[in-house]
Amino acid sequence: MSAEGLQDSAADPGVRLLAAAVRDLDPHDLLLVHSGPLPGLRPGATRLILDVREREDAAGTTCVPASRGPALPRDDFAAAVVWPRAHLGKDFSEVCLALGAAALRPGGRLYCAVRKAKGGPSLARAMTELCGVVEVQERDSGYFLYVSEKTASYSAEAARARLTREYEIADPLLGPVPLLAAPGVFCRKHLDDGTRALLAELEALDVLGDRSPRQILDLGAGIGPLGLWATRRWPDARLVAVESNYLAAALVAENAARLGCGPRVEVLVADGLPASGPGTGTGSARGRVDLALVNPPTHAEPEAFARLVAPLRHWLRPGAPAWFVVNRAGRLAQVLAHTGAELDLREVPGFTLVRATWPQGHANMSEKPA
Numbered sequence: 001m002s003a004e005g006l007q008d009s010a011a012d013p014g015v016r017l018l019a020a021a022v023r024d025l026d027p028h029d030l031l032l033v034h035s036g037p038l039p040g041l042r043p044g045a046t047r048l049i050l051d052v053r054e055r056e057d058a059a060g061t062t063c064v065p066a067s068r069g070p071a072l073p074r075d076d077f078a079a080a081v082v083w084p085r086a087h088l089g090k091d092f093s094e095v096c097l098a099l100g101a102a103a104l105r106p107g108g109r110l111y112c113a114v115r116k117a118k119g120g121p122s123l124a125r126a127m128t129e130l131c132g133v134v135e136v137q138e139r140d141s142g143y144f145l146y147v148s149e150k151t152a153s154y155s156a157e158a159a160r161a162r163l164t165r166e167y168e169i170a171d172p173l174l175g176p177v178p179l180l181a182a183p184g185v186f187c188r189k190h191l192d193d194g195t196r197a198l199l200a201e202l203e204a205l206d207v208l209g210d211r212s213p214r215q216i217l218d219l220g221a222g223i224g225p226l227g228l229w230a231t232r233r234w235p236d237a238r239l240v241a242v243e244s245n246y247l248a249a250a251l252v253a254e255n256a257a258r259l260g261c262g263p264r265v266e267v268l269v270a271d272g273l274p275a276s277g278p279g280t281g282t283g284s285a286r287g288r289v290d291l292a293l294v295n296p297p298t299h300a301e302p303e304a305f306a307r308l309v310a311p312l313r314h315w316l317r318p319g320a321p322a323w324f325v326v327n328r329a330g331r332l333a334q335v336l337a338h339t340g341a342e343l344d345l346r347e348v349p350g351f352t353l354v355r356a357t358w359p360q361g362h363a364n365m366s367e368k369p370a
């Protein structure tokens with residue numbers, strides 16, 4: 001399963017510009033800042049990754065997962081490369097530029113290839129603030145290759161301002177303590193409309209009657225709004241939050257601590273639900289989940305989407321519900337029906353809420369996409 005925004009990046013003109021700019025460098029002197037692999041890259045480069053799935057195409061590079069707080073592997077690189085992933089937002093692109101600039105040795109070069117029409121001038125301004133000066137080194141198919149050199153003009157303050165940027169998401173549905181978010185995660189500045197629609201419905205409904213769930217699962221947890229809502233609603237319940245984005249997963253743990261439910265929350269940084277063996281914390285939740293809450297990544301490839309959703313039934317007790325929120329239920333309903341789920345679809349403004357249950361005896365049906 002590949003990580004969003006990096007599929008087919010090798011064909012991108014900006015990636016080609018970056019690859020050509022650093023081709024002759026010793027790869028051990030090169031830092032790829034959340035940019036994916038570069039075509040023709042020789043083994044030895046260091047690569048910051050945001051998502052566990054990026055490890056799949058990382059052969060020959062040393063992967064350093066994104067983390068909260070200062071986490072630079074070194075500060076003596078000769079070059080740092082930034083290929084902005086538009087769907088993650090300008091604030092995350094600026095974080096990448098700041099990480100890259102901070103990781104350079106004096107005289108090192110910061111490269112960024114971006115379409116002029118897609119925010120190039122604004123990122124060039126950020127490079128100027130960080131390094132004092134920026135130049136356009138190449139142009140290709142509407143892309144500009146910007147380069148800055150780290151000189152005495154480098155501003156550690158400008159880097160710190162970007163690296164410490166965070167947001168608080170306050171919403172009546174979340175209770176009195178806002179959730180902490182940061183650049184690089186899903187819906188970082190406000191509660192997602194779909195998440196809000198599902199929470200509003202769950203609040204209004206008597207979701208589980210008079211039974212309190214003991215074990216809750218949040219699949220694709222983001223920074224945790226669904227699962228952490230549930231830990232507030234059922235103060236004795238435990239939560240497993242599964243998330244592939246390292247930053248988001250770290251924020252679920254931070255948010256759980258802020259809400260005072262840290263000891264009841266287990267965060268798993270993983271590509272979907274693991275087939276955990278016995279004895280591990282998550283292994284003990286498999287087959288014992290009383291309630292699953294899912295706002296799935298609907299832009300995922302169909303096969304990846306099915307691989308993410310289909311194993312849910314192995315984690316739920318027979319008859320226990322999984323609640324989903326989607327814009328359109330077609331693909332989800334097809335995958336779930338193929339696993340033997342019984343479905344209840346509710347239309348709310350802008351979204352469909354899907355409640356799936358698996359009666360006993362459906363655990364062995366195919367998980368292949370329909």
Ligand SMILES: C[S@@+](CC[C@H](N)C(=O)[O-])C[C@H]1O[C@@H](n2cnc3c(N)ncnc32)[C@H](O)[C@@H]1O
Binds near residue numbers: 187219220248272300
């Ligand atoms: C639509 S967002 C929902 C986030 C959160 N539940 C919310 O309601 O705000 C989907 C989340 O699923 C995560 N995700 C996507 N593919 C995943 C996978 N294969 N395994 C685990 N998490 C995944 C994404 O990183 C993203 O945070």
